[in-house]
Amino acid sequence: MNILLAGGAGYIGSHTCVELINAGHSAVIADDFSNSCPEVLKRLEELTNTKIPFYNIDVADNEKLDKVFKENKIDAVIHFAGFKAVGESCEKPLMYYRNNLDTTFALLEVMKKNNVTKLVFSSSATVYGIPESVPLREGMKTGCTNPYGRTKLMIEEILTDVSAADESLSVVLLRYFNPIGAHKSGRIGENPNGIPNNLMPYITQVAVGKLPSLGVFGDDYNTPDGTGVRDYIHVVDLAKGHIKAIEYAEKHTGTEIVNLGTGIGYSVLDIVKAFEQANGLKIPYVIKARRPGDIAECYADPAKARNLLGWQAEKDLQDMCRDSWNWQSNNKNGYE
Numbered sequence: 001m002n003i004l005l006a007g008g009a010g011y012i013g014s015h016t017c018v019e020l021i022n023a024g025h026s027a028v029i030a031d032d033f034s035n036s037c038p039e040v041l042k043r044l045e046e047l048t049n050t051k052i053p054f055y056n057i058d059v060a061d062n063e064k065l066d067k068v069f070k071e072n073k074i075d076a077v078i079h080f081a082g083f084k085a086v087g088e089s090c091e092k093p094l095m096y097y098r099n100n101l102d103t104t105f106a107l108l109e110v111m112k113k114n115n116v117t118k119l120v121f122s123s124s125a126t127v128y129g130i131p132e133s134v135p136l137r138e139g140m141k142t143g144c145t146n147p148y149g150r151t152k153l154m155i156e157e158i159l160t161d162v163s164a165a166d167e168s169l170s171v172v173l174l175r176y177f178n179p180i181g182a183h184k185s186g187r188i189g190e191n192p193n194g195i196p197n198n199l200m201p202y203i204t205q206v207a208v209g210k211l212p213s214l215g216v217f218g219d220d221y222n223t224p225d226g227t228g229v230r231d232y233i234h235v236v237d238l239a240k241g242h243i244k245a246i247e248y249a250e251k252h253t254g255t256e257i258v259n260l261g262t263g264i265g266y267s268v269l270d271i272v273k274a275f276e277q278a279n280g281l282k283i284p285y286v287i288k289a290r291r292p293g294d295i296a297e298c299y300a301d302p303a304k305a306r307n308l309l310g311w312q313a314e315k316d317l318q319d320m321c322r323d324s325w326n327w328q329s330n331n332k333n334g335y336e
């Protein structure tokens with residue numbers, strides 16, 4: 001299939017592009033570099049030995065988006081085009097609602113106009129809000145604690161409504177847990193703007209000497225060592241989940257919600273220790289206060305992904321720590 005990757009130059013989109021091409025599909029990328037840069041495309045072409053059609057457009061711009069569909073035969077769309085920083089979404093909620101919803105509306109309208117009926121959406125485990133219990137299953141209660149999360153939940157609901165009204169549509173909503181790691185080449189990886197908010201990029205920037213020490217946000221949670229527990233998943237496993245989702249969408253109609261996680265929870269200190277062991281490095285850390293909005297534990301029940309899509313994570317924590325460091329140590333300043 002020929003797949004449009006909306007927001008395909010970002011961290012998850014770029015890894016998905018490589019896996020799509022490895023699996024024998026082809027990709028077209030539309031991205032405005034609001035959270036990525038042209039160097040990503042150069043490296044994608046080098047890794048895949050393929051010329052990837054690219055459009056530097058705001059995906060929310062219907063006219064420009066329509067041109068992409070007119071100039072390429074698009075079979076399906078993966079929608080990664082959204083802002084994703086929790087803290088920033090609390091400071092600039094309108095910017096988040098405007099961008100994340102408008103990109104979705106434009107994609108739906110232009111898909112309809114061009115008779116494209118398969119869509120995979122990049123959602124997040126954040127839609128489970130404050131979980132009543134773990135592991136998290138797709139049918140469990142949703143709720144959000146910040147505007148970013150609310151855009152993900154709103155889009156899930158919009159896509160469900162639109163697909164219910166049009167029986168030709170096929171929509172897969174993928175709820176990601178915590179993606180880390182990078183392609184094994186070390187040529188593409190996560191490249192956060194400024195000081196990282198997320199755990200793994202913070203750790204790798206401490207390791208490379210850009211930051212003095214890690215702050216561990218709280219050691220008094222009701223977890224085995226008191227620090228927060230998450231379901232970390234290798235970004236290449238996550239990328240492969242998108243291929244399975246697209247192939248599922250090709251053969252079915254309706255809406256499916258699917259968790260992409262490993263089902264294993266690791267604490268912040270587990271991650272620090274695993275990173276130190278995998279890479280023979282020391283990560284200095286200090287215990288700090290809890291970060292507002294954080295929850296104690298979040299990990300997936302990955303059974304539906306296995307049963308419905310035939311997908312499960314294959315890489316372990318050591319692979320994730322090694323590949324994250326391989327990317328960071330070879331690209332001290334990211335793509336600069």
Ligand code: UFG
Nearest residue numbers: 124125126197198199202215216217228229230268291294
């Ligand atoms: N943490 C630290 N120090 C840091 C950064 C994080 O101790 O400097 C801790 C957090 O408190 C948490 C864990 O590391 O316990 C993971 O934090 P991340 O910020 O890496 O990830 P979150 O689970 O908070 O957030 C991620 C995504 C969000 C998404 C959320 C739920 O970044 O986009 O999962 O799916 F909304």
